[in-house]
Each structure stands twice: as C-alpha cells, then as structure tokens.
Amino acid sequence: MASWSFMAVIFFHLLPLPAMALQDAFVGVNIGTALTDMPNPTQVVTLLKAQQIRHVRLYDADPAMLTALAGTGIRVTVSVPNQQLLAIGQSNATAANWVARNILTHVPATNITAISVGSEVLTTIPNAAPVLVSALQYIHAALIAARLDSHIKVSTAHSSSIILDSFPPSQAFFNRTWDPVMIPLLKFLQSTGSYLMLNVYPYYDYMQSHDAIPLDYALFRPLPPNKEAVDSNTLLHYTNVFDAVVDAAYFAMSYLNFTNVPIVVTESGWPSKGDSNDPDVTLDNANTYNSNLIKHVLNNTGTPKHPGVAVSTFIYELYNEDSRTGAVSEKNWGLFDATGRPIYVLHLTGSGTMLANDTTNQTYCVAKEGVDRKMLQAALDWACGPGKVDCSGMVQGAGCYEPDTVVAHASYAFDAYYHKMVMAEGTCDFKGVATITTTDPSHGSCIFPGSNGSNGTFINGTSLAPSSDSTSSGSSFPFHASNSISCMPIFVVLFLSVVYL
C-alpha cells in the first residue's frame, strides 16, 4: 500500500497540467457592489485602469458594468447569481437565453473570459446541487452554438470547506456527500479545458483553528523551520496556509482520478477592520496578507505539489462593502473605499505593475547590462520614433545628453516609454534588452520619468500619462513582451519533481 501511494505521488508530480496552467499567473480583483455609495461603472473602470487591474470578477453580469468595461482589454469573469441557477439548470432554453442576453450582447467589446455558474452552491444552496452540472453544460452548449466556447471557460466557485481532512494535503478529499456532483463536474471541467474555481480564505482557517494555525503561517510570513508544516506522506514543506489549501484541492481531485484540472482561486483576502473579538483583523495584517499573496502569485511560485504552475487569484475585494450585514469585518475586506482611496498602500516591491498607488517603491525601466548594442540602438530608435517618446532631453546640450552612450540614452527612452504606458505589463521589455529596476537612474540634471524629480507621472498613482488603451493589442509595438507562453514552466515542474523525489 505504501509503495503504491509513493508511485502515485511520482505519477501526479510528473503529469503536466494543461498549457493553460503554465501561463503566467495573474492577480485579479472581485467587485462586490453592496456599498451605500456604490461608484458608477465609469468610476469603477477609472479606478481599475489607474490601478492597473487587468482581471476582474463580477458577482452577476450587470449590463452597465459590462458596457463600461468594453474596450478596456480588462479580462472579466461574470457570474450566474445563485438565485438564477435552478431555472438555468432545469432548462437549456433558459440557459441559452441567459447567454444571449448577458454574454452575446457584450462580446467581443468586453473581454469576458469565464462564467462562474453560481457561487459556493454546494455549501450555501445544496438544494440546487442536483442541477449544478446541467447548468454548466447548458451554458457551455450555448457558448458552443455561439462559437465562444474556446474563449469563455465555464466553471463554478467552491468554498474550500467542501474539502475535508485538508491537512496534510495529501490526505484531503472532497466531502463524499458531493461525489455525485463533483465527479461529473470534474469530468466537465476536464473535457472543456476549464478549471476548478476555489475560494481560499486562510483568515477563516486561522480563526477557526483556535491557535492551532500560527498567524505567521496564515499571513505568508517566514516561519522558524521547526514550525514549518511537512506533509509526512509526500515530505512536501508548506510555508503558508494558502498553498496547503490549494494542494489539498489538487489531492482531492487526484483522489477522484482527476490530475490535470488546474485551479484558479476565485476569492482570497483578509479584512482590515473588525470588532474586539477579531483582534487579528488589522490594517497591518490585511496589508501583509494581500501584499504577500500578490507577490506569491505573480512570482509563479506555484505550490509544493505543482511548483511553477500558475495559481491565478482574485483578491476579495475591490471596495469595502459597507452595506453588507454581519460582523464589522464583513464590511471591511476591500482595498479601496467608495471614493477610490486606498484603505492601505500595499507593499509590492518589484511586482509593481498592479495597484500602482504603492508609491513607496517606484520602478524604472532601463537598458540591461551587456546586451547587444545593435538591438539597443534599434530599440532606442523605435522608442524615439514609433514609440513616440519625447527624446528631446537627450539632444546635445540637454540634461540627459551626458553620458553620450547608447546604454544611457536607451535607458532614458525605455523609462520614458514605460511610464508613458503607465508601467503596463510588457511595456518594459524591448525584445529583452530592457529590465525593471527600483533604483532611481536619475543623475545630475537628468531626471528620469517616474522619479520624484519629474513632473509627477508616478507620485499620485493615478498616472497623468495618456491612457494606453489603444496599445493593448501589441501588434504595432514590436518591442512589447510577447504574450506567447514559454515552455519553461514545464521544465521547471519536471526538474523540481525530480529534485523533490
């Protein structure tokens, strides 16, 4: 028996997940709307753009919101609200109607990439469970008819409480009550190339553990080695609750023989304000959790079971929802207040393309050391030409003329372009000859864009640079990072698996 499970572990490690999971992970944000002063959709989109938020999840398919998101390139996950689930799961015509009304009217202008059919259905409205899979199938069938099925994934968000015995992760399994739903559901996700949507709340795990889980372990803070959790079956080390829950889900799926369904975390976060019986609900803990979560996800660290495999995550949530009922903490999960002011400024050193109001660590784009001079010159020429950067600061006699080298001039031009593009993803690449740095490259009278000395493109978070919408296609920008998926992560997975074993 023991040797069988050992073999199983090897097997699962080596099985590559579908290509989708090997893309770079993204961080998105959930947009709840229970605010007394809910900003209008245009204001919401303005905030998303200013904060470089490129992925959002909605709890419905609000037409005004979807219209405001049109043309922004922001990827949108929409939801079928739970109260519509029974009707959709019982009638393919109702499902087709829902898709026609809520999806077809908005694509392709609005980039809808997924539909979450219901939210935590098994744990909140178990009476609808028998029709859950039909609902997904009917919605999917309607997408096939509209030839949108390859672009829009269909899934349903689960509470992680359907996973039992989740530590050690290798022993986790889905509550067997739900096998009749989970097995066909996983078959559906597998056959349609979709993913498991999972809500992961280390905050609740920590609160319910009565101090069995150390706070640091929930907050992604370093633990002394003797406190690190080790799964005795796999010998995998767990340094945080988030990874342990995601791996528990992978193991629960593999227990049902599904080994290639990726996971997207549809909700995770930490409240910033609570009442006196929530002493660990503080601004500082919320900031620590979300900052560390974002860094962890964007680093493509993956989990101990699947290192390097993306676990894209939506933060819960964009706004503090003051009209939610319940404990004070329920109303305080947001990153922003209704006016768009940040509740706290995240610490995102080095990950800084998102949530740009983190002014504590500014980033710049400069030429890499030791790269091909001709490539640099070509990139410099492109930036000052088609890239429309103002390069007048580098002409003879101007502040950034000295040192008169290709490296120095390219750095200035790259940084100017990067900030003009509001530091959008992929705008500091220039075919690989540029790199992001946190060191201000300004010198003497040469003030680099984004630096304190400049005219404030960065200081405010809401960048004053022109909107970069029209450039999001990338096709006319030969020096943008390409979106192609590199094969690297496959090797990382294989390599690490070998090392782990």
Ligand SMILES: *[C@@H]1O[C@H](CO)[C@@H](O)[C@H](O)[C@H]1NC(C)=O
């Ligand atoms: C829409 O999202 C998909 C998936 O992320 C992406 O490949 C595509 O380029 C996006 N389209 C636009 C117009 O932004």
Ligand SMILES: *[C@@H]1O[C@H](CO)[C@@H](O)[C@H](O)[C@H]1NC(C)=O
């Ligand atoms: C619904 O299903 C029935 C039979 O299962 C089929 O005849 C019909 O075409 C379907 N309708 C739609 C809108 O897909």
Ligand SMILES: *[C@@H]1O[C@H](CO)[C@@H](O)[C@H](O)[C@H]1NC(C)=O
């Ligand atoms: C499994 O799910 C059923 C149905 O929701 C529930 O009654 C039961 O308590 C769950 N089991 C555990 C161990 O949580």
Ligand SMILES: *[C@@H]1O[C@H](CO)[C@@H](O)[C@H](O)[C@H]1NC(C)=O
């Ligand atoms: C998983 O596969 C194993 C080996 O083929 C089989 O014994 C087991 O019954 C399967 N489990 C499920 C839930 O299908």
Ligand SMILES: *[C@@H]1O[C@H](CO)[C@@H](O)[C@H](O)[C@H]1NC(C)=O
């Ligand atoms: C980022 O990933 C590297 C290797 O993949 C790892 O060594 C490092 O600890 C990770 N950093 C964070 C903050 O997760």
Ligand SMILES: *[C@@H]1O[C@H](CO)[C@@H](O)[C@H](O)[C@H]1NC(C)=O
């Ligand atoms: C940038 O400005 C902030 C506040 O305006 C100041 O605290 C900081 O020291 C400045 N940094 C540099 C490098 O001048």
Ligand SMILES: *[C@@H]1O[C@H](CO)[C@@H](O)[C@H](O)[C@H]1NC(C)=O
């Ligand atoms: C800032 O703006 C002023 C006037 O708009 C201009 O004279 C100055 O050169 C600018 N400084 C930099 C560093 O771009």
Ligand SMILES: *[C@@H]1O[C@H](CO)[C@@H](O)[C@H](O)[C@H]1NC(C)=O
């Ligand atoms: C921030 O931007 C607003 C307008 O968007 C402006 O009124 C304010 O002066 C700016 N603050 C700083 C510090 O640049």
Ligand SMILES: *[C@@H]1O[C@H](CO)[C@@H](O)[C@H](O)[C@H]1NC(C)=O
């Ligand atoms: C950026 O953050 C600072 C500090 O929290 C805040 O004062 C300012 O209003 C924010 N600006 C925007 C545009 O969010």
Ligand SMILES: CC(=O)N[C@H]1CO[C@H](CO)[C@@H](O)[C@@H]1O
């Ligand atoms: C406030 C803050 O997060 N500052 C950080 C900026 O980046 C440097 C170098 O990475 C850190 O040392 C600071 O703590």
